[in-house]
Amino acid sequence: MSDTLDLLAIAAHRDDVELTCGGTLAKTARAGRRVGIIDLTQGEMGTRGSAELRAAEADRAAKVLGVAVRRNAGLPDAHLKNDDASRERLVTMIRETQPRVVILPFPVGRHPDHRIAAELGRDACYLAGLAKYAPREGLEPHRPHKVLYALAYREDPVKPSFVVDISDCFDTKMAAIRCYASQFDGAKAAGEIFPTGQDLYELIRIQSAHYGSLIRRPYGEPFFTYETLAVEDVLALGGPSL
Numbered sequence: 497m498s499d500t501l502d503l504l505a506i507a508a509h510r511d512d513v514e515l516t517c518g519g520t521l522a523k524t525a526r527a528g529r530r531v532g533i534i535d536l537t538q539g540e541m542g543t544r545g546s547a548e549l550r551a552a553e554a555d556r557a558a559k560v561l562g563v564a565v566r567r568n569a570g571l572p573d574a575h576l577k578n579d580d581a582s583r584e585r586l587v588t589m590i591r592e593t594q595p596r597v598v599i600l601p602f603p604v605g606r607h608p609d610h611r612i613a614a615e616l617g618r619d620a621c622y623l624a625g626l627a628k629y630a631p632r633e634g635l636e637p638h639r640p641h642k643v644l645y646a647l648a649y650r651e652d653p654v655k656p657s658f659v660v661d662i663s664d665c666f667d668t669k670m671a672a673i674r675c676y677a678s679q680f681d682g683a684k685a686a687g688e689i690f691p692t693g694q695d696l697y698e699l700i701r702i703q704s705a706h707y708g709s710l711i712r713r714p715y716g717e718p719f720f721t722y723e724t725l726a727v728e729d730v731l732a733l734g735g736p737s738l
């Protein structure tokens with residue numbers, strides 16, 4: 497199937513994935529893997545711009561990141577629910593794209609849609625593997641191998657399970673974020689990023705540099721997993737201790 501993916505990022509709003517894991521998506525795509533994005537809503541409740549403008553911006557950002565597939569689930573912005581209808585819609589999209597790894601928002605968030613997206617996304621990943629749940633002609637059950645939570649900008653007392661080195665893709669991440677000029681030009685805050693008075697783009701750079709510093713690299717993106725990560729080769733572990 498042409499929409500089959502290696503890595504899928506699911507988030508509530510267009511621009512969420514660029515802010516939290518755009519570097520990781522670009523890096524994975526650059527490595528030759530098939531990467532996709534599902535935006536759950538169309539951003540119709542956004543204070544700035546319109547849903548139509550954000551759709552055009554999201555398409556441009558997807559091209560910049562090099563993702564193969566970007567879809568919209570059409571669920572209601574600011575009214576996201578983890579209900580049966582929403583789960584079934586997302587289960588169908590997961591079965592259509594068959595991702596091996598899925599990135600979700602962190603389960604705690606400033607915007608209620610971010611919290612709901614994390615729960616809805618995880619439940620849909622599980623349910624997509626149940627053969628008798630919402631079966632569709634021509635679609636096989638599929639359960640992703642791994643679920644990662646994007647931890648960027650969160651202040652919860654949670655240490656990242658790992659940080660992806662995005663130093664080589666940082667410019668690409670910023671170029672994708674800058675596609676959302678209607679949202680971000682002149683802005684001081686966005687999504688889970690609290691205002692400090694500094695320009696938003698500079699704030700994103702500073703935060704990315706902080707996460708990079710945790711693995712002794714210029715720029716990084718942090719992730720959390722509930723399960724303990726398995727390691728094949730201790731000699732290949734990154735992030736020097738001393």
Ligand SMILES: [Zn+2]
Nearest residue numbers: 508509512687
């Ligand atoms: Zn958002």
